[in-house]
Structures are given as structure tokens and as C-alpha cells.
Amino acid sequence: MIDISxxxxxxxxSPYLQQHKNNPVHWQIWSSETIKFAKKNSKPILLSIxxxxxxxxxxxxHESFEDKDTADMMNKHFINxxxxxxxxxxxxxxxxxxxxxxxQSGGGWPxxxxxDENGVPFMGGTYFPKTNQNxxxxxxxxxxxxxxxxxxxxxxxxxxxxxxxxNLDLKKNSVLSQDLxxxxxxxxxxxxxxxxxxxxxxxxxTFNLYETLLxxxxxxxxxxxxxxxxxxxxxxxxxxxxxxxxxxIARYTVDENWIIPHFEKMLxxxxxxxxxxxxxxxxxxxxxxKEKLAQTIEFLNKEFLNKDGLLGSAYDADSEGQEGKYYVYxxxxxxxxxxxxxxxxxxxxxxxxxxxxxxxxxxxxxEIIDKLLDIRTKKTKPFFDNKTQLDLNCLWISALISxxxxxxxxxxxxxxxxxxxxxxxxxxxxTIQHSYSKEIVFLEDYAFLINLLNDLSDKTxxxxxxxxxxxxxxxxxxxxYIDDKDIFQKNKKxxxxxxxKPIDIGDNTIPNGNSIMLINLVRLGMMEQAEKLAKSLNxxxxxxxxxxxxxxxxxxxxxxxxxxxxxxxxxxxx
Numbered sequence: 001m002i003d004i005s006x007x008x009x010x011x012x013x014s015p016y017l018q019q020h021k022n023n024p025v026h027w028q029i030w031s032s033e034t035i036k037f038a039k040k041n042s043k044p045i046l047l048s049i050x051x052x053x054x055x056x057x058x059x060x061x062h063e064s065f066e067d068k069d070t071a072d073m074m075n076k077h078f079i080n081x082x083x084x085x086x087x088x089x090x091x092x093x094x095x096x097x098x099x100x101x102x103x104q105s106g107g108g109w110p111x112x113x114x115x116d117e118n119g120v121p122f123m124g125g126t127y128f129p130k131t132n133q134n135x136x137x138x139x140x141x142x143x144x145x146x147x148x149x150x151x152x153x154x155x156x157x158x159x160x161x162x163x164x165x166x167n168l169d170l171k172k173n174s175v176l177s178q179d180l181x182x183x184x185x186x187x188x189x190x191x192x193x194x195x196x197x198x199x200x201x202x203x204x205x206t207f208n209l210y211e212t213l214l215x216x217x218x219x220x221x222x223x224x225x226x227x228x229x230x231x232x233x234x235x236x237x238x239x240x241x242x243x244x245x246x247x248x249i250a251r252y253t254v255d256e257n258w259i260i261p262h263f264e265k266m267l268x269x270x271x272x273x274x275x276x277x278x279x280x281x282x283x284x285x286x287x288x289x290k291e292k293l294a295q296t297i298e299f300l301n302k303e304f305l306n307k308d309g310l311l312g313s314a315y316d317a318d319s320e321g322q323e324g325k326y327y328v329y330x331x332x333x334x335x336x337x338x339x340x341x342x343x344x345x346x347x348x349x350x351x352x353x354x355x356x357x358x359x360x361x362x363x364x365x366x367e368i369i370d371k372l373l374d375i376r377t378k379k380t381k382p383f384f385d386n387k388t389q390l391d392l393n394c395l396w397i398s399a400l401i402s403x404x405x406x407x408x409x410x411x412x413x414x415x416x417x418x419x420x421x422x423x424x425x426x427x428x429x430x431t432i433q434h435s436y437s438k439e440i441v442f443l444e445d446y447a448f449l450i451n452l453l454n455d456l457s458d459k460t461x462x463x464x465x466x467x468x469x470x471x472x473x474x475x476x477x478x479x480x481y482i483d484d485k486d487i488f489q490k491n492k493k494x495x496x497x498x499x500x501k502p503i504d505i506g507d508n509t510i511p512n513g514n515s516i517m518l519i520n521l522v523r524l525g526m527m528e529q530a531e532k533l534a535k536s537l538n539x540x541x542x543x544x545x546x547x548x549x550x551x552x553x554x555x556x557x558x559x560x561x562x563x564x565x566x567x568x569x570x571x572x573x574x
Contacts, residue, residue: 002028002037004079013436015385016052016084020061024071027082030091032497035119038079044150045115046078046143049092051085052385053264053314055323056127057110063130064139070130073140077147078114085109086313086389087435089442090491093502094168099124101167114146116154120161120499123149161499170503172539177559180552183545184216188224192256196231201256205236205249207272208507208549214279215553219560219567226283233280236273237292240357243327244344244364245372247292247299249273250317259359260352263317263324263382267392268509270300274399281406288363294407300396301415304384309422310393312386319382326379328355329372337371340364389435390427393419394448395510401455413459420456423449432472443488443504443513446476450520470524476517477529486536488514505540506547515550522561534558 002008008028009021020027028034030047038045048065050057064070074080085092092111098121099107113124123146128139137145150157187209190198197203210229217225236242239258241250248270250261277293304311319326331348334340334356343364350356358372397416404412427433428449434441453469456462480488482503490502490513505514514537521530537551560567 002031002033004028004037004075009082013387014052014084014087015383015387016050016057016086017082019052019058020065020082023061023065024068024075025065025080026071026075027080030081030083030088030497034079034081035497038115038119039117041079042117042154043079044077044117044147045119046074046080047083047095047111047113047115047121048081049083049085049095049111049113050109051314052383053266053316054109055262055264055317056108058316058318060110060112060127060139064128067130070140070143073143077143085111086385086387087437087440089444090495090502091498093490093504093508094498094500095121095124097168097502098164099126101164114150116150116158116161118158118161118499120158120164122157122160165500168500170505170540171543172536173542175538175542177538177555178542180556180559181216181220183541184212184225184549184552187546187549188228191228193228193231195256195258196228196235197258199256202252202254202262203241203256203258204252205232205241205269205273207269207276208511211272211276211279211511212549212553214276214283215556217283219556229276229280230284233277233289237277237289238360240351240359242292242360243299244358244360245327245369245376246303247295247297248303249296259357261324261327261357263327265315266509267300267304267311267313267389267396270296271392271396271399272510274300275395275402278399278402278406290406291363293403294410297400297403297410297412306386306388308388308426310388310419310426311396312384313389313392314385316382316384319380324352324355324357326376326382328352328357329375331356333375334372337368340368343368387435388427390423390433391442391444391448391510393423393427394445394452397423398448398452398455401452401459404459416456417460420452428472432475441479441492443476443480443490443517444510446472446480447513447516447520448510450476450524451516454520454523466524469520470526473520473524473526486532487540488517488533505537505551506544507550511550512548515548515554518551518554519557522558527562530558531562 004026007021007023007026009017012029083091095111095113096107102124108126110127112128113121115121128142129136131138192199210232213225214229235258236249241253241258241261248265251264251266251269252262254260254262274296277289281289300311306312317323343361345359345361397419400412400416431438432441432445434445450469450473453465457465479492482489487503490504505512518530518533534555537555541548541551
């Protein structure tokens with residue numbers, strides 16, 4: 001029996017939920033039991049979704065969730081549930097999709113959703129300030145208005161469930177196949193030909209698109225596909241989004257010049273950066289890019305290691321209560337470093353809030369980096385979210401395998417196999433699990449695990465990996481594949497703690513699980529199953545083409561193998 005008279009996060013292993021265990025809010029974990037309790041007591045639910053390294057999650061926590069008056073209002077009117085999006089990406093997907101349905105705009109974190117007593121959403125937002133500002137109402141004002149609306153219109157709100165489900169259901173057309181390159185060429189119109197990335201700000205690397213562009217360049221040798229990749233990599237490796245002292249990239253930049261990062265460092269961004277950069281280095285063998293590749297791998301292998309001997313999830317943007325404090329410099333701190341002006345753009349006034357974010361002119365010598373590192377290490381490191389996620393660790397190991405081709409002397413393949421042994425021992429030995437819970441696993445965990453096993457098999461010529469990949473692939477079909485829709489569900493078909501069964505076909509922070517599964521099926525020679533999935537993805541692509549970049553290369557790969565061409569998943573001319 002749950003006790004809603006207290007905060008129940010104290011024993012949850014999630015670093016994000018641990019950040020909130022002392023809030024005066026009576027937080028509950030997401031469970032069928034919690035939803036049943038809400039229904040039994042006829043109370044609406046306030047659902048808050050975030051993650052441990054999220055800056056605006058921290059802001060809202062400090063302003064509202066640590067405030068007793070706000071907490072009292074939340075406790076009086078709602079069942080309050082806190083969710084780590086990285087532990088439950090299925091919940092995040094469903095409720096972000098609901099937010100977009102209600103607001104006709106993109107979501108984000110923290111995600112604040114209001115659910116009826118059955119766990120069905122009826123209203124939502126992202127960050128709400130403590131007081132009215134910038135056109136946003138105060139959080140307490142929102143709480144009161146939502147509660148009043150629920151009391152007045154509860155019957156009608158509850159009746160909306162079928163309509164919400166209908167609108168969340170994905171649409172597709174009956175299309176056997178279609179030309180894929182015109183869809184990709186359309187995406188080029190949205191790119192910034194001068195600064196790289198998508199036009200405007202903020203600037204996200206959007207690796208899904210750029211890996212697809214590189215794939216089609218490898219297939220066609222057309223520069224229109226390679227040039228945007230070259231521009232992106234030059235911008236990332238030289239500007240402020242890259243950490244020139246320790247390596248690795250930030251989540252995004254708030255400006256269009258790639259200079260002012262949102263300082264959090266995510267495993268999923270950095271693993272994909274390594275993958276893209278290593279594939280690019282097969283075309284452009286410039287030593288500068290190779291050194292950035294090696295530095296980022298070294299950084300992750302050193303600084304992201306957790307107690308499992310695997311990689312954790314992210315570093316926070318904040319330290320000592322200030323955004324970016326660990327990463328930026330005062331001019332007075334560094335101006336006397338000999339010749340530093342030759343290697344970095346330095347303005348005595350700074351380039352961000354009177355501080356200096358390092359932007360590289362050319363590769364600095366080790367002596368300068370060592371002095372910059374010495375200054376940095378006297379500061380407090382940002383918080384590290386140390387939880388293991390299976391899908392992201394598999395992505396990381398695949399990145400190591402790809403990098404081994406560029407830097408063979410580093411023997412990254414040996415490191416990759418060592419990491420896989422830890423995966424095997426801790427996360428797939430008895431049952432495959434996403435993170436802490438042995439009960440929870442997602443399509444992406446299976447997809448990237450199978451992809452990794454295919455990579456290991458191809459690289460080492462040890463076919464035990466291929467045999468295991470086939471076994472796990474059949475298990476994925478059994479647990480996630482919906483026969484009447486010919487598509488994989490995001491969570492297990494037996495999962496029943498969400499009002500809606502999530503089917504995800506669009507790329508987000510990582511490539512889409514269904515697209516990766518199509519590539520997996522082709523690489524394993526399971527063409528009959530691949531045919532069904534390809535047909536289904538083609539149908540969705542006709543409706544959601546702008547969000548399905550990974551599907552373009554997956555479908556092209558399938559089409560080429562089906563027609564008898566000698567291809568691989570990086571392009572047919574390799």
C-alpha cells in the first residue's frame with residue numbers, strides 16, 4: 001500500500017529521483033499501484049519528468065519543489081509522481097507526444113503533465129516559473145487553475161481518453177516503396193550553409209541526419225551530401241560546443257555560432273559524435289580530426305566510468321550552483337599562459353557573461369592544455385549521473401569498434417570486447433534490462449545490442465557474436481513486434497502501466513529503434529521479417545518523413561541488399 005502522506009523517493013536508485021528525495025513534495029514513483037490509488041481516491045495526477053543533468057529541471061526544483069507553500073498546494077490537490085526520463089523513455093515518449101498534441105509545439109524538460117485519475121493526460125507544460133514572468137503564469141497559479149478545471153469538468157476530461165488515443169495513434173499510407181533521396185534532399189533546404197547544422201539557434205548536432213547524409217555520400221559520391229557533414233564537423237571540433245581541454249561535446253549551443261554551449265555532456269551525444277567522426281575520418285584523414293576523436297574517447301573512457309565498469313549517462317551543466325562554472329575561464333586566469341592567444345580566441349571582456357568559452361584557432365600544444373586543465377581541476381566538478389543504460393553503452397561500444405579502423409594502434413577493439421564482457425555479465429546474462437530494474441527493458445536496448453553484436457562479429461570474425469545476435473533478435477520479435485501493424489512497440493507488449501501502447505518511428509536523441517532493427521534484420525539475413533518491417537516503415541515515412549532520417553538509410557540498405565548489391569550499413573560504395 002502506498003503512503004501519499006510522505007515523499008517516497010528515498011529508496012529509488014535513480015540519481016534524478018535521489019535529487020528530489022528531500023523535497024517537501026510527497027513524490028511517488030510511477031507504478032500501476034500509484035495510478036490505481038489515484039483512481040480509488042478520485043484525485044488528478046501531477047507528473048514531472050526530467051533527468052539528473054537537466055539545468056531547467058534544477059531551476060524548477062529549487063524554485064517550486066523545494067518551496068513549502070508550493071509543495072503544500074501540490075500535496076493537497078494532486079498525486080505527485082516523479083519520473084526519470086532515462087529510466088522510463090516509454091513514459092517520456094508518450095507524454096511528450098501528448099504535450100505536442102495539446103500545445104502544437106515541441107516539448108522538453110522538465111515536462112509537467114496533468115493526468116486524470118486513470119493516468120490519461122489532459123493538460124501539460126514544460127518549465128513553469130515560481131512567479132509570473134515572460135508571459136508564463138506562476139506555477140502556483142497553474143496548479144490552482146488546473147485543479148479547479150478538473151473539479152468542474154472531471155467527467156468530460158475523463159471521457160477524452162479515446163480521442164487522445166486516436167490522435168496519438170500513428171498514421172501511415174499503403175506505400176510499397178518510394179524514392180528516398182528526394183526526401184533527404186528536402187532536408188538540405190533546412191540546413192545553414194555557412195554555420196552548419198539547422199538554420200538559426202539553438203544549434204543541435206542532430207547526428208541522425210548527418211550519419212544519413214554520410215551514408216548517401218558513400219553510396220553516390222555526391223558532394224551535396226558530404227559538404228554539410230564536413231561543415232558540421234569543422235564547427236563542432238573547433239568551437240565552444242567542444243571541450244578543448246578534456247574532450248567531448250556539450251548537448252547543444254544556445255547561439256547559432258556553436259560558441260555558447262548548454263554545458264551538460266550526455267553519453268548519447270558523445271557516442272554518436274565518435275561514430276560520425278570516425279566514419280568521416282575514413283573519407284577525410286586529417287590528423288586534427290583524429291586527435292579530437294582520440295581525445296573524446298579517452299575522456300569518456302576515463303570520466304564516464306561507473307561502478308559497473310561501464311559508462312554512466314551524463315554530466316550536469318551546473319557546478320557550485322552556476323551554469324558552466326567548471327568549463328569557463330576568467331581572462332585574468334589564463335592571459336599569462338605563454339602563446340595562448342595563438343591558439344584560442346581570447347577577448348579580455350569574455351564571450352559569455354564576462355567569461356571565456358574556449359574557441360580554437362588551431363590545435364594547441366600539450367603544455368597549454370595542461371595549464372588550462374590545472375586551473376579547471378581546482379574547481380568543483382559537475383554532478384555525474386552514473387546510471388548505466390544498456391542502449392547507450394552498446395552505442396558507445398559500437399563507436400569504439402568504428403574508431404578502431406581510424407586509430408588501429410589504440411586497439412579500441414580490445415577495449416570494446418572488454419566492455420562487452422561487462423555488458424554480458426551485468427545486463428544480458430539472465431535477462432536483458434535497460435538500467436536498474438530487471439523488469440524494465442525497451443526496444444532500443446535490444447536494437448543497439450543486436451547492432452553491437454553484428455559489429456563485433458564483422459570486426460573479429462568470431463561468429464559467436466552473430467549467433468547471439470540472432471537469438472536476441474528472435475527474442476525482440478517475440479517481446480516487441482506487433483504482428484497486425486508490422487512494427488515494433490517501444491516497450492514490451494506485456495507492459496500495462498501506461499494508458500497507451502507507444503510505437504516510435506521518429507529519431508530523437510538517438511536513432512530510432514525500428515530503423516536500427518531493420519538494419520539488424522538485413523545484416524542477419526532475416527529478409528522475410530525485414531520485408532514486413534520495411535513495408536511498414538515506408539508507410540510511416542510517407543507521413544512523417546522529416547522525423548525519420550535513420551529510416552532513409554535503413555530502407556536504402558534493405559532495398560540494395562534485396563536487389564543483390566554488395567553493400568553494408570555505411571553505404572554501398574565502401
